Amino acid sequence: MARAHGAMAEPLAALDAFTRAGTRWIHLVDMDRAYGRPDNHELIGAVLKAASVRVQVGGGLFREIDIDQMFTLGATRVVIGPRGALDSGLVERLVARHGATRLAVGIDAKNGRVAPRGGGGGPADILDLTARELARRVAQLGIRTIIYNEVTRDGKLTGPDIAGARQLAELGLDVIVSGGVGSLDDLRAARAAQLAGACVGRALYDGKFTIAEALACLS
Numbered sequence: 711m712a713r714a715h716g717a718m719a720e721p722l723a724a725l726d727a728f729t730r731a732g733t734r735w736i737h738l739v740d741m742d743r744a745y746g747r748p749d750n751h752e753l754i755g756a757v758l759k760a761a762s763v764r765v766q767v768g769g770g771l772f773r774e775i776d777i778d779q780m781f782t783l784g785a786t787r788v789v790i791g792p793r794g795a796l797d798s799g800l801v802e803r804l805v806a807r808h809g810a811t812r813l814a815v816g817i818d819a820k821n822g823r824v825a826p827r828g829g830g831g832g833p834a835d836i837l838d839l840t841a842r843e844l845a846r847r848v849a850q851l852g853i854r855t856i857i858y859n860e861v862t863r864d865g866k867l868t869g870p871d872i873a874g875a876r877q878l879a880e881l882g883l884d885v886i887v888s889g890g891v892g893s894l895d896d897l898r899a900a901r902a903a904q905l906a907g908a909c910v911g912r913a914l915y916d917g918k919f920t921i922a923e924a925l926a927c928l929s
Contacts, residue, residue: 721738721753721757722756722757722760725757725760725761726760728763728914728921729761729762729763731920731921731922732921732922732925733763733921733925734763734764735763735764735765735766735786735907736757736761736763736764736765736766737766737768737857737888737909737911738754738757738758738765738766738767738768738769739767739768739769740754740767740768740769740770741769742769743769743770743771743776744768744769744770744791744827745770745827746770749770749776751779751783754767754780754783755783755784758783758784758785759783759784761784764786764787765784765785765786765787766785766786766787766788766789766814767780767785767787767788767789768788768789768791768814768816768857769789769791770791770827771788771789771790771791771794772790772791772792772793772794772795772797772800773794774800774803774804777790777794777804778807781808781812786812787811787812787813787814787855788808788812788813788814789813789814789815789816789857790804790813790814790815790816790853791816791826791827792815792816792817792818792824792826792837792844793826795815795816795817795844795847795848795853796837796839796844798847798851801815801848801851801852801853802851802852805851805852805853810852810853810854810855811854811855813853813855814853814855814856814857814886815844815845815848815853815855815856815857816856816857816859817841817844817845817856817857817858817859817878818859818861819840819841819858819859819860819861819871819874820836820860820861820862821862822840822841822842822874823836823837823838823839823840823841824836824837824839824840824841824844825837825861827861841858841874841877841878842877842878842881845878845881845883846881849881849882849883853883854883854884855883855884855885855886855906856878856883856884856885856886857886857888857909858871858874858875858878858885858886858887858888859887859888859889859909860874860889860890861889863889863890864888864889864890865889865890865911865912866890866892867890867891867892867893867912867913867916867918868890868892869890869891869892869893869896869899870887870888870889870890870891870896870900870908871887871889871890872887872899872900872903872905875887875900875903875905876903876904876905879903879904879905879906884906885905885906886905886906886907886908886909887900887905887907887908887909888908888909889909891908891909891910891911891913892912892913892918893913893918893919894919894923894924894927896908897910897924897927897928898927898928901928910924
């Protein structure tokens, strides 16, 4: 996962390094937008222009105009944030316009309940809706791919919520688990659970394993 922040050279350098190592997908997240700060659309545009691999873009995307902009900039797939996924009309329009294969829904959850990023982290930011309920709702609107993140594990390298992700996959969805991946065993666990994939961020930057090692263990 390449996070869009800081100097432009940093994400472009990461893109180049990951591409040279053999990666076929980049998960690009605008963390500033996700937390309500000014977005990095110019930087994201530069990364997308330079990319020779498929790029999935997410991070606080819940407005139709912003999601459309990511496609205009060249994203292969765009992740609708949980706030946007609650708007059935929005999801229907986006699926009709861009196609189900080019869209995913991001479900950030805390203890099983939807907990969108960008709030203060208190009880008011946890919605009265389970991750499974939201996944079922968007599946009925044509969404086929879910990016599932248990927020209490994000960045801790202690392992993703495989069980929670598997519950969503049981609905017939392609589920990519995110948050907490810290070892090759975590990737093997995602494969054993028949998940569609796993987003890896800090583990790569911290040198827990390499792209080559990850690809080898999953081949």
